[in-house]
Amino acid sequence: MGRIESADVVVIGAGIIGAACAEALSAAGVRVIVVDRGAPASATTASGEGNVLVSDKEPGPQLELAVASRRRWPVLLDELRELIGPRLASVEWEVKGGLAVATTAEAVGPLAALTAAQRASGVEVEDLDADRARELEPHLTEQITAVSHFPDDAQLQPVLATAALLAALRARGGEIHSGVTVDGIATDRSGAVVGARTGADAIPCRAVVNACGPWAGHFSATIGAPIDVLPRRGMVLVTAPLPRFVGRKVYDAGYVDAVASPEADLRTSAVVESTAAGTVLIGSSRRRTAFDDDLDVAVLRCLARGAIGLFPKLAGVPVMRAYGGFRPYTPDRLPVIGEDPRMPGLWHATGHEGAGIGLAAATGRLLADLFTGREPVVDPGPFRVDRPEIALEA
Amino acid sequence: MRVRVDGAEHVAERGQTVAAVLLAAGRGSWRTTRIGGRPRGLFCGIGVCFDCLVVVNGVPDVRACQRVVADGDDIRSQDGAELPS
Amino acid sequence: MRRVVVVGGGPAGMAAAKAAASCGVEVVLIDAAPKLGGQYHRQDARESGDRFKLPDGVEHLAESVVWAIEPILEGHRVHVRTGPADGPDRTGRAIETRALVLATGAYDWTPPFPGWDLPGVYTAGAAQAMAKGQGVAVGERVIVAGTGPFLLPVATSLIDAGSRVSAILEANDPVAGFAARPGGALAGWTKAGELAQYGAALARHDVPLRRRCAVIAALGEDRVEAVLAARLDEDWNPVPHTMRRFEVDAVAVGFGFTPQLESAVAARCEIEGGFVAVNAAQGTSVPGVFAAGELTGIGGADLAAAEGAVAGAAAAKRLGAKVRAPIGAMRRARVGRRFAAALAEAYPVRPGWRGWLRDGTIVCRCEEVAYGEIRHAVEDLDVGGARSLKLATRAGLGLCQGRICGRNVAELASLPDAADAFARRPVAVPVRLGELAEDVPVDEAP
Numbered sequence: 053m054g055r056i057e058s059a060d061v062v063v064i065g066a067g068i069i070g071a072a073c074a075e076a077l078s079a080a081g082v083r084v085i086v087v088d089r090g091a092p093a094s095a096t097t098a099s100g101e102g103n104v105l106v107s108d109k110e111p112g113p114q115l116e117l118a119v120a121s122r123r124r125w126p127v128l129l130d131e132l133r134e135l136i137g138p139r140l141a142s143v144e145w146e147v148k149g150g151l152a153v154a155t156t157a158e159a160v161g162p163l164a165a166l167t168a169a170q171r172a173s174g175v176e177v178e179d180l181d182a183d184r185a186r187e188l189e190p191h192l193t194e195q196i197t198a199v200s201h202f203p204d205d206a207q208l209q210p211v212l213a214t215a216a217l218l219a220a221l222r223a224r225g226g227e228i229h230s231g232v233t234v235d236g237i238a239t240d241r242s243g244a245v246v247g248a249r250t251g252a253d254a255i256p257c258r259a260v261v262n263a264c265g266p267w268a269g270h271f272s273a274t275i276g277a278p279i280d281v282l283p284r285r286g287m288v289l290v291t292a293p294l295p296r297f298v299g300r301k302v303y304d305a306g307y308v309d310a311v312a313s314p315e316a317d318l319r320t321s322a323v324v325e326s327t328a329a330g331t332v333l334i335g336s337s338r339r340r341t342a343f344d345d346d347l348d349v350a351v352l353r354c355l356a357r358g359a360i361g362l363f364p365k366l367a368g369v370p371v372m373r374a375y376g377g378f379r380p381y382t383p384d385r386l387p388v389i390g391e392d393p394r395m396p397g398l399w400h401a402t403g404h405e406g407a408g409i410g411l412a413a414a415t416g417r418l419l420a421d422l423f424t425g426r427e428p429v430v431d432p433g434p435f436r437v438d439r440p441e442i443a444l445e446a
Numbered sequence: 447m448r449v450r451v452d453g454a455e456h457v458a459e460r461g462q463t464v465a466a467v468l469l470a471a472g473r474g475s476w477r478t479t480r481i482g483g484r485p486r487g488l489f490c491g492i493g494v495c496f497d498c499l500v501v502v503n504g505v506p507d508v509r510a511c512q513r514v515v516a517d518g519d520d521i522r523s524q525d526g527a528e529l530p531s
Numbered sequence: 532m533r534r535v536v537v538v539g540g541g542p543a544g545m546a547a548a549k550a551a552a553s554c555g556v557e558v559v560l561i562d563a564a565p566k567l568g569g570q571y572h573r574q575d576a577r578e579s580g581d582r583f584k585l586p587d588g589v590e591h592l593a594e595s596v597v598w599a600i601e602p603i604l605e606g607h608r609v610h611v612r613t614g615p616a617d618g619p620d621r622t623g624r625a626i627e628t629r630a631l632v633l634a635t636g637a638y639d640w641t642p643p644f645p646g647w648d649l650p651g652v653y654t655a656g657a658a659q660a661m662a663k664g665q666g667v668a669v670g671e672r673v674i675v676a677g678t679g680p681f682l683l684p685v686a687t688s689l690i691d692a693g694s695r696v697s698a699i700l701e702a703n704d705p706v707a708g709f710a711a712r713p714g715g716a717l718a719g720w721t722k723a724g725e726l727a728q729y730g731a732a733l734a735r736h737d738v739p740l741r742r743r744c745a746v747i748a749a750l751g752e753d754r755v756e757a758v759l760a761a762r763l764d765e766d767w768n769p770v771p772h773t774m775r776r777f778e779v780d781a782v783a784v785g786f787g788f789t790p791q792l793e794s795a796v797a798a799r800c801e802i803e804g805g806f807v808a809v810n811a812a813q814g815t816s817v818p819g820v821f822a823a824g825e826l827t828g829i830g831g832a833d834l835a836a837a838e839g840a841v842a843g844a845a846a847a848k849r850l851g852a853k854v855r856a857p858i859g860a861m862r863r864a865r866v867g868r869r870f871a872a873a874l875a876e877a878y879p880v881r882p883g884w885r886g887w888l889r890d891g892t893i894v895c896r897c898e899e900v901a902y903g904e905i906r907h908a909v910e911d912l913d914v915g916g917a918r919s920l921k922l923a924t925r926a927g928l929g930l931c932q933g934r935i936c937g938r939n940v941a942e943l944a945s946l947p948d949a950a951d952a953f954a955r956r957p958v959a960v961p962v963r964l965g966e967l968a969e970d971v972p973v974d975e976a977p
């Protein structure tokens with residue numbers, strides 16, 4: 053590798069979050085270099101199912117960011133198409149809608165409470181009866197006690213989306229360097245960032261963005277500005293390709309509860325959806341572990357049972373693959389987006405847990421807004437770096 | 447043993463695989479791909495390529511080269527991706 | 532009670548089971564096929580009974596697939612489904628062990644070429660397996676193409692099963708290759724006599740063997756009607772104006788073998804140069820996991836059996852059994868490995884095969900991904916890395932999980948470690964969701 057030139061900003065991590073930040077910064081005229089120790093979109097982003105959801109967010113800052121991001125994605129995709137052409141910008145965007153399904157009497161109350169709160173926050177929700185739900189999704193179980201439909205839930209293909217964001221960056225003169233690990237930050241006498249260290253070299257810059265996903269906590273600790281981001285493992289089962297089986301994202305009403313749960317122990321709740329290729333993806337599990345990716349058959353069994361509970365016909369369908377990833381988890385379940393007051397020029401954009409794909413568009417935008425001093429797209433306060441739940445002692 | 451292949455009766459020997467029955471019946475292909483609709487049959491012969499998929503007794507995605515026939519099996523060509531009946 | 536679990540019932544797995552059992556430990560041998568033997572000793576499935584008998588103390592789980600291997604404290608849990616292939620009517624069982632022998636063998640490697648997805652194009656191994664195991668000839672007029680000594684028994688079996696073999700096309704020039712090696716390393720190889728017999732049989736049937744030739748396209752609408760063959764230069768680029776058409780209804784293609792790595796990868800064994808890395812006792816990088824046979828290198832059935840015997844003894848020793856050092860088997864394995872190296876040198880794979888492809892040539896057969904789409908991802912989207920390349924193109928995401936296309940895609944995209952870039956398959960073979968949902972009995976680690 054030759055010497056890397058200087059830039060205004062070095063983004064560390066070429067997952068969807070780093071790519072979205074880099075794209076948004078470059079659109080604002082900032083000169084950006086993205087580096088990744090691996091290949092772009094090869095870590096957590098490659099595990100993402102690509103849901104761009106509003107339905108599973110609890111009202112509050114999380115939902116606000118989700119709504120902004122859901123609004124931003126189609127606009128951003130139009131901008132990308134304009135810049136790099138339709139072929140490179142095709143990311144399998146689809147507004148498919150989501151169905152939250154309660155299958156027990158006990159689940160009806162909590163689902164109603166959630167939808168009421170979401171409605172109050174401006175999310176479109178439609179309550180369906182069981183017959184109407186099965187009209188929409190004919191293979192759905194007959195054991196339905198309540199169903200809510202979220203027509204705005206959408207999906208895209210995370211790897212293609214990341215590639216498109218990076219292609220836009222390149223089109224604007226930015227650079228992407230694979231196989232480059234940042235192992236330190238160079239600072240001036242005042243403690244402000246002047247470069248990103250890569251072994252013996254440093255890339256001169258006036259700011260860096262920590263977009264290291266589940267490794268963001270580790271990275272921040274090595275540079276002496278630790279934030280509390282931990283890996284939370286998730287597994288997904290992939291079936292053989294099927295003829296059209298499920299049109300929407302369908303999930304057990306217990307899902308939101310599992311997402312929001314702070315527990316380190318295993319939580320699973322059924323999430324079933326199709327991909328453009330015809331495979332059905334079955335999630336979701338959550339367990340806080342170290343970066344331990346050993347197979348756990350008990351988790352797969354839980355996922356299988358949950359999916360059959362929603363769609364009995366799946367029992368006869370082959371599972372051809374299982375994969376996992378580590379969601380970047382924060383203790384207060386909110387991402388970290390902004391500059392680190394402990395080190396001027398150090399920015400973080402991470403901690404999106406199981407929603408980084410969906411939240412990427414608004415995250416990039418918010419970071420660029422804050423960087424350039426524009427009016428921010430959402431209130432940045434809840435995501436700031438120096439909140440007590442996040443900033444750890446050095 | 448008697449089996450049905452796309453509705454027609456065939457005699458099969460104990461121990462034969464579904465693929466062997468199909469080839470012996472003069473069939474070089476017994477499934478179509480789900481995107482291009484192209485014909486496929488046996489390729490690797492030992493269970494690794496998943497090209498030889500067939501529907502056995504209503505269950506799709508069965509590898510014909512791996513499945514040993516049983517008396518009375520209803521064997522049917524697979525048309526792209528199918529759901530179990 | 533001490534239990535060795537052996538996965539694979541070919542020459543390596545059978546030898547491992549015998550060796551371990553002779554040391555007084557209990558053995559469970561698991562194999563997907565209804566009968567023992569693996570590829571080399573494939574038995575005619577239509578005959579009743581099993582030609583091989585394993586000693587007392589070996590439980591043979593036939594028609595049983597290992598679909599997952601789960602690391603547990605101080606060992607592994609091996610997940611098995613037993614019954615008619617691909618379910619759903621199979622029974623489940625999980626077996627824990629502290630001494631695991633992996634002997635899952637290998638399968639043919641075939642480079643993609645225009646028309647290779649037509650019915651009538653078979654791997655050489657498929658032609659062999661159908662002839663040996665089922666008594667079925669894959670075609671009436673067949674051409675055999677590829678590289679390596681395996682092409683000879685394949686052609687012979689085809690003739691025995693009733694095919695007419697138009698020619699054998701050998702992409703290398705092994706005679707030149709051997710001659711260039713001081714001492715002629717293949718002399719003294721036990722297989723040499725076997726090969727000479729095949730040679731004689733083929734000569735009797737007037738089957739021409741053409742060196743430095745290959746099938747570079749298969750022609751036909753819905754099945755193979757003919758193939759185009761060409762002379763190759765040293766790098767396997769077709770020599771201009773040497774194209775020749777053969778009217779055939781089948782072609783058997785084999786360019787060597789790729790190990791069946793997923794069980795070893797699931798057990799976290801280190802892979803080196805595309806094979807499971809082992810020490811002199813067939814121990815992998817993971818304590819308590821041993822590997823034998825073609826999983827560790829391609830060298831034929833004798834070598835596989837020798838390695839199996841060593842692995843079985845080592846596995847028994849691991850469980851505390853009194854074991855006499857398998858000196859004879861270790862020596863045979865050493866000798867076998869020398870011949871394997873000579874073989875690999877005489878029958879290399881040359882990069883020119885990439886030039887046989889056209890943009891429209893299917894590379895991933897499952898997901899029908901063409902060469903042009905892979906080029907687009909690499910050249911225009913700048914996608915690198917196996918995982919993102921798979922997700923961007925869908926190559927390798929189909930039911931075979933990249934067994935057939937993985938190495939080819941990785942090489943075409945110049946990914947590092949092409950041989951095992953796609954070998955991570957935690958679910959080794961598909962299981963039905965209903966099977967996965969079941970509680971299964973667990974034989975706990977003794």
Ligand SMILES: Cc1cc2nc3c(=O)[nH]c(=O)nc-3n(C[C@H](O)[C@H](O)[C@H](O)COP(=O)(O)OP(=O)(O)OC[C@H]3O[C@@H](n4cnc5c(N)ncnc54)[C@H](O)[C@@H]3O)c2cc1C
Nearest residue numbers: 065067069089096097100101103234265377407408409410
């Ligand atoms: C199973 C599963 C399903 C999911 N489904 C969805 C979904 O449907 N919708 C949704 O919105 N979200 C989903 N998510 C969550 C989503 O995938 C993540 O939130 C998102 O991908 C995080 O992106 P990222 O860019 O922060 O992290 P990553 O994609 O992990 O990128 C971080 C990058 O940083 C690099 N890096 C780390 N350290 C260094 C260093 N020191 N130097 C250089 N590079 C470095 C890494 O190599 C990596 O490429 C899912 C997650 C999982 C695990």
Ligand SMILES: Cc1cc2nc3c(=O)[nH]c(=O)nc-3n(C[C@H](O)[C@H](O)[C@H](O)COP(=O)(O)OP(=O)(O)OC[C@H]3O[C@@H](n4cnc5c(N)ncnc54)[C@H](O)[C@@H]3O)c2cc1C
Nearest residue numbers: 539541542543563569570571597635636656824825831832
């Ligand atoms: C199709 C084919 C035909 C061949 N025919 C010949 C021949 O005729 N002559 C010759 O000299 N060489 C032949 N070879 C080469 C052959 O691979 C070796 O010479 C020899 O058989 C290798 O022995 P092994 O024990 O390493 O593996 P194999 O003999 O391949 O045995 C591996 C066994 O593991 C089992 N297995 C793999 N994965 C699983 C799993 N997940 N669960 C359960 N069981 C599993 C398989 O069913 C198989 O029986 C052939 C190779 C192939 C691929």
Ligand code: FES
Nearest residue numbers: 489491495496511
């Ligand atoms: S022919 Fe390859 S799996 Fe059956």
